[in-house]
Amino acid sequence: MELYSLTIHELQEKIKNGDVSAMQLAESVFSRIDTVEERVHSYIRLMKEEALTAAAIADENIKKGDIQPLTGIPVALKDIVCTQGITTTCGSHILHNFVPPYNATVVEKLHDAGAVFVGKTNMDEFAMGSSTETSYFGPTRNPWDLQRIPGGSSGGSATAVAADECIASIGSDTGGSIRQPAALCGIVGMKPTYGRVSRFGLIAFASSLDQIGPFTKDVEDCAIMMNVLAGYDPKESTSVKAEVPDYRQFVGRDIKGWKIGIPKEYFVEGIDPEVSSAVKKAIEVVEKCGGQCVDISLPHTQYSVAVYYIIAPAEASSNLARYDGVKYGFRTADARDLAEMYQKTRMQGFGAEVKRRIMIGTYALSAGYYDAYYGKASQVRALIRQDFDEAFKQCDIIITPTTPTPAFKIGEKTDDPLQMYLSDIFTISTNLAGIPGISVPCGFTAAGLPIGVQFLAGHFEEGKLLQIASVYEKSAAIEKRRPTL
């Protein structure tokens, strides 16, 4: 067994016992990267030199007996989290040369927990996309089928874990950008409750929806990562001062008597039959573990994509206004006056999807349209949140497919934004409601593409998600297949 293929908890043991050094582990991961990265393209930037230095320091600490939860563990960072002194592009030309003078809070926390950073992973430009095809730095490929997309926007972070180019990684999820690629790449991905993980240093797409979360190879690793990431941050006004439990203690606890909500709106026609049957099988497994299924309704589900595609672009149009060529990042070379500098910088610096969303968002906030679009969308958003509040009075957990289909082909949906937007149909409501969700592998299609099942819980109930996901993972015993690369 190669070191790069192990999980955090397996490696924690080996490091503690002195069987493996941080340096050996880092070298293993970088040799794997040398072998597969050219085909997968998980990374925008590798940090090999920094990683080897960090591994050497980790080994010093291990010798001293100073072992933190992630000491020596190679972790990849989506290129949307700011890293001090390391170029952070957000997948965009407009930030191609931006070097932050600060670390995101999650980067600080991971660093303090001993993590070794492998590199910055590829992503849809400004996290706007579901396939990692809108990146200025070219697409990432799904390790299970290199002709297919890995999902997005955190595609690079998902493939880096799936292709063993790191042990765990960080993504961000605004409408499904962690859970969807996790499902399509056959790994575990969690979007925590809005406010659970600090957004400080996360380059904003839609501030009221964005949330950072981990990609891992299994549920226990997810719990380990959440222990590091979660918590209040005085630098982030929307982060919440709620107690952070030890998430690892939920792993493996039984779920006997739990009510499992099956929302009828998520099991409708149009879902790929293989996905549908895999998720149904997952429900059976959960029942066998002691879960009791109840039919529930989330009546405003049908509006979630529409609401999302007003609120997210509206916030984005404002969040992305700062990229004007005045202070940092790309500036057009040929402008005669201020207005032209703005226009050309933004025209040349942003990709098509980003510009589309800026225009939609600007329109939705314009005088005379605000009430009909942003105002109305905010009202419906409240109803969607209320749907979940009501539902969680009847059940502990909601179970749904993570995506309507397995990974699609590169280029298949790039000309049809609406089809692309619909690939997030099962994940978007979660962000609108601010609740946590996790995607766990639940099987493969006949063609060998991974399928994911999604568990949802009430605000700050990440523990419950880890509990059911770990129990399901163990009982389902999904074949431990690895992509052949």
Added chain:
Amino acid sequence: MEFETVIGLEVHAQMLTDTKIFCNCSTKFGSAPNSHACPVCLGLPGVLPVLNKKVVEFGMKMALATNCTINPSNSFARKNYFYPDLPKGYQISQFAHPLAEHGYISLEINGEQKKIGITRIHMEEDAGKLMHDENNPSSYVDLNRTGVPLIEIVGEPDIRSPEEAAEYLKRLHEILVYLEICDGNMEEGSFRCDANVSIRPMGQKEFGTRTELKNMNSFRNVQRALEYEVKRQQYLVENGQKIVQETRLWDDAQGVTNSMRSKEEAHDYRYFPDPDLVPVMVDEAWIVKIRKELPELPLVKRERFVKEYQIPVYDAGVLTAERALAEYYEEVVRLCGKPKQASNWVMGDVLRFLNEEKRNIRQCPITAKALADMIKLIEEGAISGKMAKDVIEEMYKSGKPPQDIIKEKGLVQITDEGELIKTITAIIETNPNQFKDFRGGKEKLFGFFVGQVMKATQGKANPQLVNDLLKKMLA
């Protein structure tokens, strides 16, 4: 046709907090460009605002001092527009849910009380500053001012003349400075005013088309700009032309207003709730705490001075114009127990000295105790009022207490009757003609004798005593 003028003012006041509204940078004015500019000020990607609670408290003070209702839940919104001095491409302000609403302040217009409504008070961040290179076609951005806290005080269109507007501004300014939440410096831009003005035929209820005036950096300029604009609007109407809704800039040098942008060119700011900040919750306990911290406000203090110290309304107005001055005066009164005399000395000599050197009362070398002592010395007859004039000047120059100065200069008043009788006797003897004339009915010569006594005593004789003795001895 008779017209009525309708004016509403919007005031931006910089808050005197040590740090900015959404980060820990200093708010100090006049530092090297961009020396108080952190990643939050610069609008770097991923950084987030954290509200400075002091700004809320300062805003609450102004809200309570202007009789506003504080919104128990108020929140921030983004005002979106592109400009190089606005690093994020939006200004964090308050829109749908401001800090406070529905207040008023009282003015005295021609001896009558008038209330001017306050529509709302909200918090926001200031923008940076652009500096244009005169030799090169380039501009520089200084972000030191970015994020300096402001409150905007939006007034109701209750003002009916440019003079009223100036009076309203002065009162508002006075309250802000009294509360010690704004330094009120108009030249440095800590206190800025925009004016909305329209005219309508006398008796008409509907408002006329208004113009917005900007770029007036003194009370006088606000009044001048409004006077000009009212005349301009009247001229247009009287000549059958239409007033265009627009923003106009006051040109101080030319004394005119010029069109800056029309309504059609106005920005669409696309306000929406700022998702990076949570609503500000203000409970009753917080309001009570802030209310307790409020100082006595100028208007109340003025009325109290008139009543308590029996001084004229005008004097009370001068003495309460500044909080520190009022405190100084009250300390003098407390120590000497002579409100009227204290008022005369403070308003007369002390303020004159300070004004001559453009100093404020905090920089005054004469302590309240020293002035009180001097007043007491006059009352006790130790020095005359005339002598005190010299003493106080010396006190201002040297900062010494009056007793020391009197001693050093030998300025002790002669109150010894025997000594004065001797002096007067000698004067009568050396001026027999005048004495004869006086007794013959030339009463004007009384002054001559007083003068002679003062001359002989080098002004040290107690004037009252000299008077009394002369009356007896000349008779």
